Amino acid sequence: MYEFFRQYLNEITSSIISDAEFQHIEEAFAIKSMKKRQFLLHEGSVCKYMAFIVKGAMRHYSIDEKGNEHIVRFGVEGWWMSDRESLRMQTPSKYNIDALEDCDLLVATNEQLNRVKELSPLFFRMAHLLDERHSIANQNRVHASICYSSDEKLLDLMKNYPDFLQRFPQNMLASYLGISPETFSRVRKQINAK
């Protein structure tokens, strides 16, 4: 579990973390296993953890008044899952996070995260680099959602996250793109026929 995280840290920061520094990280992050369909976060609760996915897949979503699910993010191996607003501000979340497959996670609370950022300069640097990546990815996602047609949204997904199409059901992918399952199915057939 921790070895995967250690490799990940070294890769992201292009560094080699020392045993002493990694020990702070091991102390901050606990191992948590989740079965498929279990929840890491329920709407209305305060988000407890920042979770690093070692194995498995998760989704981060809201449910509207009509009972429709809206998937904001998927997460797979080497990705992070949390509602950062709720975690950082300690406010009730408007989101749910659940496991789409059995998952092995490394989790830290807000206090533990703050502490490890102080104790490990390399972890702090990783957090900064990741925020930058997230910021770029989110900007592209905002751009796609306001200006792409359904075809372009699906093509963009196929290009950037081809594994999602194998791993997640069509209705979830449609929700993630903000298009109807019928449109998703029609556009996918058209693209595949080309």
Added chain:
Amino acid sequence: MYEFFRQYLNEITSSIISDAEFQHIEEAFAIKSMKKRQFLLHEGSVCKYMAFIVKGAMRHYSIDEKGNEHIVRFGVEGWWMSDRESLRMQTPSKYNIDALEDCDLLVATNEQLNRVKELSPLFFRMAHLLDERHSIANQNRVHASICYSSDEKLLDLMKNYPDFLQRFPQNMLASYLGISPETFSRVRKQINAK
């Protein structure tokens, strides 16, 4: 110019920056004035600057094949403007950034930003805190764009950025929300009538 930035830095980090540390920041950031309609970034160019807005308003947008503008972000006093993907990766941008009003900016290149992050721990901390805020704001924007109706999008904008409605024309606000100007106008009338 720099005094506003200094206050901003102190506020964001809940600290008081020393003269010695602020000098690194003054050295890294140059003053740049822009007239309304001038461009900070053209599509196809590599983004040169991270810009802090001291006075004025800007927009960050793309133009699609049909010539339609899609506004990803607005920026006003105390906000940052840049295409971070292009700036960090030094790749051609798919966006334009221009001035909606006459602007006073403080700008730094990628190299200068990296340098000042090394020289000033407080600046580095500010960058980290801002990334976190951006990440939260972007997540809310993604969520709004995939699951809100046109009414909800406009209500959300009115709640979070009421000054935008006074400051920017309706067609730009409609583009920012990813709805047509006709829908924007109709929904706004309905909301105001309530």
